[in-house]
Amino acid sequence: MTADDLAFADVVELQRLLTAKAVSSVELTELYLKRLETYGPVYSAVVTILHDRARREARRADRERVRGRVRGPLHGIPYGVKDLLATPDAPTTWGAQPYRAQHFDFDATAVRKLSDAGAVLLAKLAMVELAGGFGYGDADASFTGPGRTPWNAKFWSGGSSSGSGIAVAAGLVGFAIGSETSGSILFPSTACGITGLRPTYGRVSRHGAMALCWTLDKLGPMARSARDLEIVLAAIAGADPRDPTAVDVPLTAPRRRPRIAVLKNATKGAMPAVAANFRASLKALATFADIAGEVALPKGPWGPVVGTIVDAEGAAAFRDLIESGKSRGLRNADDKLGGYVAYATPAVDYIDALRQRAKLNAALEAAFAGYDAIVSPTLHTVTYPVGIPFDKAYPKFGGGPSLIAPGNLAGLPAIALPNGFGPNGLPTSVALLGRAWGEATLTAIGARYQRATDFHTKRPPLTTGRP
Template structure:
């Protein structure tokens, strides 16, 4: 493996190099730490570089290899965590000025499980303040400033997992952990040209993660490839007594990978998801469908079950977010937030009535039933990950691309708690990446990874990386 290709190598390749002692965990950690320190500030992607702690962990992983112990495919692999995950040995800022000195004396379950799998935490990564819970309309809604996609530094990397998306794309970490409430993994994955997997609600423990909306929040991997997402998800998934919302569901993804035997899949293209998207987004999506037709039956323009998804998501996030940040709102310290909208959004969210919240929550049961019925007819739903490329830094989001009105299943699929994965499928305006997302029924992560992996085997978009020095 050439030195200049190491930062962009998939986890599977790095793992084999480490397992066979051709690559040292310490050497690999130093490569990523140097990039975090030299490139990270240019992107606004990093909150804390954990050099001392990371090198200590990497040395221990190396000692284990000398003793003949290999923990698995994440042994010695450096990664970054969105800065809403509690870590004992670094601040956990939630991306917000009122919490910039916050520390916890424990690790989030995901952090602990990754350490047990042998992964090496090298950085806490930037995020939109409070994961966007108070509202925002600009890329600078973080106390660390705007995070930039490494494909074009004049454009945003996407939120709220802005740092994880940019860091993976720029080769600052081998993989990252992001979070999603209503689009915060899928969006930066698309804007940065990486793979991002949002798991089924309840598959991954959220113990130690900042709560925005406890009935919607999910943690998931952001990686170079769909295959890498499977390797990481296998390490972090599973029930946790510290998170009572987790389900007793097993997820496995072996290092010695075999293609999943698939009958001819039935893939549904979501109606109105691409027709009014940016021209390049639309064209890239239609070309991607041609690839999918090589191994699946693709049915065009399938309508989602008819429910008011947008208002329901908004009501639930407002009510639960206002509760989660009640102390911050009532203290008045929201005035310290970077976003002008965020400084006042909590007050409006606090006015959501119990009647409205309960009505929105009750609608989720018939939504889930309708989606379950839809997935009896179709195996996978497909749509553009986003209807545009990344937003420019110098414009409010709502002024970035006027006239683009394509709908997205992101909010709806989050409401019903089903998984999705986004992978790159081309480039659009300003040489920015575009993405395609696959959505499946609850706990169908293996199927989604297999479909996305097959697509990536037939294309090469995931093999491109931005030119940074």
């Protein structure tokens, strides 16, 4: 097995190699550290590489393995986290210039749980400043610079979990942790051609994570395969006294043939390649699942309701930043002003959005009852070029129904699975929206799909030169 083969192996394969003593955790860690140093700056993937911590944890994992103590399937596996998760080893910058020197003296709960599982933390990964809460309109929205997809460095990696998507796609980590408020795991997973899971709201503790929107924020795994997602989620899920929204719910899937509905008009406004890849995905899914016709997304102001909630809660989360004027130190032109716009959200609009949310969520639950998942293209286009405003990138496409805002508003889980390529060699993906606490069903569907396809095994054409 070559170094590249090792770097791009999924967690299950890496653990098999560690168990067989074909590689040690220290050797694997050194390989990834070198790749982070080589490729991280090219694609704007990294904030801080944690050399000392990574080597310390890798040595611990190897010592424990020699003594016969293996903590589980993540023992000795190196990973990275989006830089909104607290660690004491480096600044936790939230992707934003005003917080570049911010330090915490503890590990976020998700980081602590991964450490307890024997995983090896390599790096704090880049992200869009403040997780995009102030309304950025182009890719240049982090002090680390625009995240670039390893498939074509002239195009955006997606956000706000930009570094997490890049690092997994480029073989810089074994897996990564991202976060999603409204698309921040699913978008970079698509743009970078990896597999990503947004868990049910409350599945994973957010203690030690930057708060953007308390009633929408979720942490989740980003990896090279669906089987990896299930392993990582099992390690980070569960109740936490420091986060009263986090609860214990079993990760189980029903032992029957999945029943999947197709979102009505799913490919309306989509690029031809996105539509074609979606049709091919349906054929692959139909080999092991019942494709049970179409279901329409209930009509309603999904996007505006999400936007109002994010504005109001985000302005409260960053009130000091806005009132002090320090938000003008943000990088993106829209973000410099967006906090003030959010700050002006009337309380009546926020209360009305919460009332609308309850009605919309009930309608969504009724429409999707009886299905294990609803399938649609994750995005209607490939990712955007760097240097062009998002709304100018693909004026002929978009406008079709999307499950990203409805799924996040309802706190439902979703998985993004690579399903092909479109213009400029850029990846596309298919998404499945599941029922509350149905992550195991989604990962099981994803694993079956990935046994029938090989898109998740494709490797990007990496470069060491700046685009």
